[in-house]
Amino acid sequence: MELLVASAVGILTAAGVYLILRRRSFPVILGLSLLTYAVNVFLFATGRLVTGAPPILNKYEEVAYTDPLPQALVLTAIVISFGMTAVVVMIALGAYLSSRDDATAMPVEADGAEEEA
């Protein structure tokens, strides 16, 4: 279980970093998505891995429970990363449509004449 989750986080992160270094909008956005998946799984694991237990403390007896806080954190992180991905897709689309180039590197400033301030 621990090995599975840990390697999932590791592989997702590695793939995400690799894709971000591709310097083209589409792979970069995919890489960012993979990284956010990795961090979501990682956040789950920060409350220790427990299977089949409710996220509720029992006042009367000692029973196994899973930490509810990471679940709330993951929920927030998912919402934020989803919104951010939408924003970066729109901005990257805008950049691609106006420059006909999806490289994430800035072109060398050859002429500043055609752009408007």
Next chain:
Amino acid sequence: MMEHLLIAPVVLPALVAPFIIMVLRHHLDLQRIFSLASAVLLAGVTLALAAQAADGTVKVYELGDWPAPFGIVLVLDRLSAMMIVLTSLLALPVLLYAIGSGWDTRGSNFHALFQFQLMGIMGAFLTGDAFNLFVFFEVLLIASYGLMIHSGGTRRFQAGVQYVVFNLLGSTLFLFALGTLYSVTGTLNMADLAVKVAQIPAEDTALLRVGAVMLLLVFAIKASLLPLHFWLPSAYANAPMPVAALFAIMTKVGAYSILRIYTLVFGPEVEATAGLTESWLLPAALLTLGAGAIGVLGSKKLGRLAAFGAIASMGTLLIAISLFTQTAAAAALYYLVHSTLAAALLFLVADLVMERQGQWILPQLPMPQTGLISALFFAAAIALAGMPPLSGFLGKLLVLDATRGAALAPWIWGVILLGSLVTIIGMARAGSLLFWKGHGLPPEDTDTSAEPPVDTLPARPAQLPFVACFGLLGGLVALTVFAGPATRYAEATAAQLYAPSAYIDTVLGRTAE
């Protein structure tokens, strides 16, 4: 009623922004009125809060009335009060400038995004919860993405993609850091973190140190510390200049977070992380100052000049912060206020020039109001470089004085003084090219690189942009004239920072009752 004032800096822009979007979408004049009224009200609220915090009390606002380690708290101490006052006093002239220069008409939803941006910044300064800090970072970032690409343009979009991707990576790293800290300590409340971190046995701190360093990297990205500063020049130089002027406070959010977390949670006396931040932060800050100064010297565009000026001032600020002593922190706080106002002024003046002459630093024909603008540029340049009449000089003097006993003092002094010299040379070069060389040009000379005149320039030059610039300049002058009270406040703030037990007790205190 009065205790709810503490959440007003977050709630007020959060209410005004959707109102502007949903009700006033087609009424630019009303948008301007509401946005300005909100900014004025915000300034009043933050000043009232600062008056409450000035006597050194720490005020806690429990959201939903959940007690501290379980619920989210907003905390107001001297540092938070100072930062929110600075934000609101910066927002006012920037907003006036954006209205006066017509920047807010060149795209949609400027005012709503501006308010959301203010909400995020205020929240980041007020929150006492590490995960809530992340959330407010995201709020201010997502608003800044919208402001950054305001009014569009190819280069602006391209710079926007870089900016967004870099900051999304920073956000992911932030989450990794928070997860690591949570897995070690089981809490994310800053005051509770401070208690838990101090209790962890020294041989058990490997994960904690990893978390602390990752968190430092996140804040270093925000503060544009040298190896992580690459997003800043193209983002600020290609953003609309009034937006870049507002962004002058955003790098300070990173500096504030470093100051807050690494005095409160991973303070100098915590064994687990002792020496971890100091050994990395100081050399990086020295390099930041050097790179910023060289960037000022080498900039061909006015926007980049101002952006590198901002990086250089962040370098000086982070040098003072990275010593983690009380006197250095006081110097850093004074310099922080100064450098925010000075960088914002330089961005606004850069916009005045760019509206008339285009963005290249080249000799061109004298522009309208060249005398007034060159005087403002001169004032902004000497303020940012740290020359005598204005507060930059006092700030740098305080930083130099505070670093006298440090181990690397010769390096710090050398880099700050040389950096100031190089900045002055770079500013002087840009100023003389822009304002003096043009007088020698023949009138019919049409340089190939000259920009076509911007068609939105009004027939009668607008007064409001100058009011905004002189407002910021007035802030700098006031900071110089009232340097005595300002440094006393900074010293009291630093003293409060380095005695965090009052903060911790107040935040966690109510649970004991």
